[in-house]
Amino acid sequence: MRKALAVRISAFGPPVETVRCEEIELPDLGPDDVLVQMKAAPINPADINIIEGKYGQLPELPATIGNEGAGVVAEVGSSVTRVKPGDWVRPTGGGVWSSYLVLNEKNVLRLPQGIAPDQAAMMGVNPPTAYRMLHDFVHLKEGDWVVQNAANSAVGRSVIQLSKSLGIKTLNVVRRADLEPELKSLGATAVVTEDCDLRKEIKGITGGTLPRLALNAVGGDSALNIANALATGGTHVTYGAMSKLALKIPNALLIFKDIQFRGFWLTRWWKTATSNDVDTMYDTLARLSITGRLSIPVEKVYPVTEIADAVRHALQGERSGKILIQF
């Protein structure tokens, strides 16, 4: 019986205290299965929320957790044709924080040539969220503006980089003014701090054009601030709730300014995505990643045996990049 080292929870609760690294037994390799030796996985806000039991879809317990990562194919079943030992792959389901995984070959995606494994490990959640939000709500044209908060997050940085590649201008709201040079080097058009009253300042910042899309990962006052920057008929998309505060929406924004407030959840998108949608998106993301135009910074790498420290670090607000787990 083959064994693996996995990050498990047996109850939902405070993340640092709840995660355990433990040995599990792997199932036998069926003819359609591949054995993947996982190499790296990031800790995303969704992983934290699942451990806390505060997410739209929760696993049955006890469970191995983790929503994305990358690894190398170690062995394949007798009928497997899509991948071979030595190929780099990304699992497409959940429960991937494990040194080895036995997966049906349909549930792994082969990585494109030339992509860095750490970047590939982070390609399943944040860049696709940015990509979908820029494509699925408003038909944006070159020169249009998008406004977002949490602009220094992995999604925020992906929004900046993808927008730049599309010729779309970004107004980026951050908590710390010292992030401006870094975000501008990624392609941010403008960077302001949370205390900037966008209702008053927006036209000065953009030269008169009003954004047609607002992307919100914070909630509360910050969500309203970016809504107030929108043009009449604009769309406001919530994909995260870092402040844990509800949105407060003045009626006039709905009735007279015709702002639409919507939500985005990548898990839901996956349920109806066609393979063509998926391929088109990943081709674009991989091309940008390989050519250095899309990248997510890493703050620190922890071995899986130090998962509690890794989670504690991931919970800190002021990071310069993702926390990665190595197996």
Add this chain to the structure above:
Amino acid sequence: MRKALAVRISAFGPPVETVRCEEIELPDLGPDDVLVQMKAAPINPADINIIEGKYGQLPELPATIGNEGAGVVAEVGSSVTRVKPGDWVRPTGGGVWSSYLVLNEKNVLRLPQGIAPDQAAMMGVNPPTAYRMLHDFVHLKEGDWVVQNAANSAVGRSVIQLSKSLGIKTLNVVRRADLEPELKSLGATAVVTEDCDLRKEIKGITGGTLPRLALNAVGGDSALNIANALATGGTHVTYGAMSKLALKIPNALLIFKDIQFRGFWLTRWWKTATSNDVDTMYDTLARLSITGRLSIPVEKVYPVTEIADAVRHALQGERSGKILIQF
């Protein structure tokens, strides 16, 4: 010089103190103009909000106010072909609270045969708002549920009656339980009071089906309550703000339940409506009105000279129908 008695304001302010009934001089009748002797006009919430200066579009002051009404053609210019003296008509623009109006013939709609003038006077704002909200946001099928608050308002009653004619079921939230028999006699499927927690009770009320459309004229907690009743992917439309409280939207309703929060403003709809849209809608509304399946109750009729009393009465929350002004 012909004169008329009109309801005017010279500044925005508290409604009862601000409105004045005064004599104005009418312009001469041009070749394309019609002289309309106004007969009746309702006081709508939008009229109140305009007098207060709290509306999405405000007239230049001083101004004659009033958004809808009905009257009789008294005289026509030499080139007028669409109407003749004696025809009942509705003006289509604003500023209609006046005993006589001189209007270009393009700005009057002839009333269909058989429609009651008082009902026709109220046909321009509330029934169209109900009609558009039932048609323009969600593709509703027979048997679908719609949930609404302020169900005893003129829009609310129109929603009930139009839904009934379409085979759509309505869950109606009201402040007073004693309204249930009356609303049910109009066609309401279910009636509950504001203290009913719809998140818990909705399935029991509808037999398991969740509404796909919520219509909100209140804001605050009431707006959230009807949002909590919606099916995943449902749409919540705000068209009024009687409580004057902002919407408070938990992030999970946006991200995980995919609820869309939108607004509706009839003034905006008019700006892009085609004449085909308008004709189709008014044909339906007139047909329902003439056959008694769409009607708005009147609580009291005031002569225009008692406009302050009329406005005071219209500001009372607990009415059994509209306040009409007679000229």
